[in-house]
Amino acid sequence: MPNSPDSAAQGDLSDLFHRAFRALRHSWVEQLAPFDLTPHQYRAMAALAKNSLDPSSNDGLRLKDVAHRLRIAPRSATEVIDQLEDKDLVIRTQDPLDRRATLVQLSPAGFDLSTKVRTARRGHTEEYFGRLTARDRAELARILTQLGPE
Numbered sequence: 001m002p003n004s005p006d007s008a009a010q011g012d013l014s015d016l017f018h019r020a021f022r023a024l025r026h027s028w029v030e031q032l033a034p035f036d037l038t039p040h041q042y043r044a045m046a047a048l049a050k051n052s053l054d055p056s057s058n059d060g061l062r063l064k065d066v067a068h069r070l071r072i073a074p075r076s077a078t079e080v081i082d083q084l085e086d087k088d089l090v091i092r093t094q095d096p097l098d099r100r101a102t103l104v105q106l107s108p109a110g111f112d113l114s115t116k117v118r119t120a121r122r123g124h125t126e127e128y129f130g131r132l133t134a135r136d137r138a139e140l141a142r143i144l145t146q147l148g149p150e
Helices: 005-011 013-035 039-053 063-070 074-086 108-129 134-147
Strands: 090-095 098-106
Touching: 013 039, 013 108, 039 063, 039 074, 039 090, 039 098, 039 108, 063 074, 063 098, 074 090, 098 108
Parallel strands: none
Antiparallel strands: 090 098
């Protein structure tokens, strides 16, 4: 029924979701500022950190793989990695399997910073989503998993 209260709420879902996302992103930007990181830089670091914890991984990721994991253009990934390299948070090395390719991995300082930020983010996440009951958080996680890309 187009005029039911449920349909009005459904029509506003994208606006409500966008508003919640903007609030969360704004708080995330503020949280990353003391670490001198942007959200894109942190996401790249998190992808590299996750790769370094994977026993089957090699000694880094190719830039195209970083771009793929972040769902951004390869040129954008290059810019982010350049910024992280300028801060001595990543190391580029030649791919031993393909001399034309470059591998990127976190430097020791980058790994340490990534761990600190991840810990801070975990606390922030608990605080932000603490307004919801455990059941609501579980339901939100279920719904977002269902809506997210595969």
